[in-house]
Amino acid sequence: MNxxxxxxxxxxxxxxxxxxxxxVHGETLLTSWFILGLLGIVSIAGNSNLKSIPEGLxxxxxxxxxxxxxxxxxxxxxxxxxxxxxxxxxxxxxxxxSNWSGALLPWRVIELPNGELGAPTNDINTTAALALLTxxxxxxxxxxxxxxxxxxxxxxxxxxxxxxxxxxxxTKPLSLCFRLFGNILADELVVGVLxxxxxxxxxxxxxxxxxxxxxxxxxxxxxxxxxxIGESLEDHH
Amino acid sequence: MNAASRSxxxxxxKKAFLxxxxxxxxxRVVRTSAKATSTFTFGKDLQNKLALxxxxxxxxxxxxxxxxxxxxxxxxxxxxxxxxxxxxMAVQFLVLMVFLDKTWFSPVGKVLDDRDENLRNILSGVxxxxxxxxxxxxxxxxxxxxxxxxxxxxxxxxxxxAETEGTEKLAALKKKLDAQYEAxxxxxxxxxxDARKALEPEIEKLAKQIVEKVA
Numbered sequence: 001m002n003x004x005x006x007x008x009x010x011x012x013x014x015x016x017x018x019x020x021x022x023x024v025h026g027e028t029l030l031t032s033w034f035i036l037g038l039l040g041i042v043s044i045a046g047n048s049n050l051k052s053i054p055e056g057l058x059x060x061x062x063x064x065x066x067x068x069x070x071x072x073x074x075x076x077x078x079x080x081x082x083x084x085x086x087x088x089x090x091x092x093x094x095x096x097x098s099n100w101s102g103a104l105l106p107w108r109v110i111e112l113p114n115g116e117l118g119a120p121t122n123d124i125n126t127t128a129a130l131a132l133l134t135x136x137x138x139x140x141x142x143x144x145x146x147x148x149x150x151x152x153x154x155x156x157x158x159x160x161x162x163x164x165x166x167x168x169x170x171t172k173p174l175s176l177c178f179r180l181f182g183n184i185l186a187d188e189l190v191v192g193v194l195x196x197x198x199x200x201x202x203x204x205x206x207x208x209x210x211x212x213x214x215x216x217x218x219x220x221x222x223x224x225x226x227x228x229i230g231e232s233l234e235d236h237h
Numbered sequence: 238m239n240a241a242s243r244s245x246x247x248x249x250x251k252k253a254f255l256x257x258x259x260x261x262x263x264x265r266v267v268r269t270s271a272k273a274t275s276t277f278t279f280g281k282d283l284q285n286k287l288a289l290x291x292x293x294x295x296x297x298x299x300x301x302x303x304x305x306x307x308x309x310x311x312x313x314x315x316x317x318x319x320x321x322x323x324x325x326m327a328v329q330f331l332v333l334m335v336f337l338d339k340t341w342f343s344p345v346g347k348v349l350d351d352r353d354e355n356l357r358n359i360l361s362g363v364x365x366x367x368x369x370x371x372x373x374x375x376x377x378x379x380x381x382x383x384x385x386x387x388x389x390x391x392x393x394x395x396x397x398x399a400e401t402e403g404t405e406k407l408a409a410l411k412k413k414l415d416a417q418y419e420a421x422x423x424x425x426x427x428x429x430x431d432a433r434k435a436l437e438p439e440i441e442k443l444a445k446q447i448v449e450k451v452a
Contacts, residue, residue: 012316022321032326036333043341050348052355058345065345085346086338094333125322133327
């Protein structure tokens with residue numbers, strides 16, 4: 001009894017910061033600020049003195065930008081991918097750094113009154129925010145390019161597919177949101193439970209697997225966001 | 238504590254069970270109740286053991302994780318707890334996007350594009366050079382050919398001049414030698430004549446003496 005209670009303890013516990021009308025999850029915001037700060041520092045330190053022959057951190061920033069551009073180019077296409085690089089790049093970097101911070105940094109060492117620190121992406125609010133922004137992004141992309149005729153895609157390739165096409169606009173953000181949330185939360189839980197049971201060596205393979213899934217999930221989210229944007233920019237005839 | 242509360246529930250359950258049993262079949266009350274009591278005593282034993290085991294395991298975990306143990310008393314966890322964190326995260330994300338675009342994606346992208354263009358220019362320049370190289374090669378072979386003909390000319394000229402010089406020298410030498418020979422032979426003839434002239438009175442004298450002796 002006690003075992004199960006303790007193992008499931010951290011699930012859904014939050015450090016609530018309340019004002020009179022709203023409540024927010026303090027632990028999620030704290031770690032997200034850490035990640036925002038980390039990305040900001042890396043960006044400023046790596047890109048403040050750019051050279052044509054890269055040195056030090058500039059190698060890292062250039063490599064990541066090339067990686068992101070490659071994702072954007074394959075998903076959106078050669079002509080239109082440039083203006084979406086910031087969006088896809090920020091999604092990738094934010095999720096990747098968040099996930100890895102959850103997997104690598106010993107957040108739990110810092111004790112909170114309630115809940116525990118972890119990757120911001122193991123809070124459904126974070127993943128839902130990213131998924132909703134992705135939805136807004138692909139709607140914006142389509143409407144900005146085609147205007148009102150963007151909505152023609154709901155009756156393509158055949159009008160009877162309209163319900164499925166409409167449904168897709170709901171399933172896309174839902175799947176994005178829950179895939180990331182579920183993967184990261186599940187990974188942290190599995191590692192946490194194993195650490196409780198056998199706090200030596202046994203969780204290490206699962207931690208490594210967690211690092212792998214974390215990176216993959218960041219790539220998947222960025223790739224799918226790119227694919228959705230690319231889909232709505234596509235020309236239908 | 239746990240075991241005590243459980244035994245309380247067990248006894249209450251037993252009472253209820255007995256009452257219902259009495260209502261259903263009054264004749265089998267004694268046997269049924271006896272059976273039920275034995276089941277419950279067995280169950281109680283098991284419960285006591287389990288409680289002890291879970292207490293010892295729990296005690297270890299509680300010792301290891303006092304912070305988590307405290308949380309057991311708190312409100313139940315909410316996994317899908319949407320609240321104001323969502324819009325805050327969205328705004329944070331947009332701020333991060335603008336910031337990274339200004340400090341990372343745009344400037345580094347510009348560096349990458351510039352480098353690409355630079356390399357492309359250099360590459361196209363290299364392709365243009367192939368024409369130059371051909372021209373230079375032609376020029377070089379022409380220069381070599383010119384040099385060859387010039388060298389051949391020089392050699393023939395030198396041969397020619399050397400030949401003429403040689404014949405001239407030879408002729409001059411021959412002339413000189415001829416002159417010397419002439420001079421020498423002329424002198425010889427002259428000396429012969431002189432000697433003959435010088436000898437003639439002697440010969441006459443000798444002839445006179447011979448004639449005198451003979452006579």
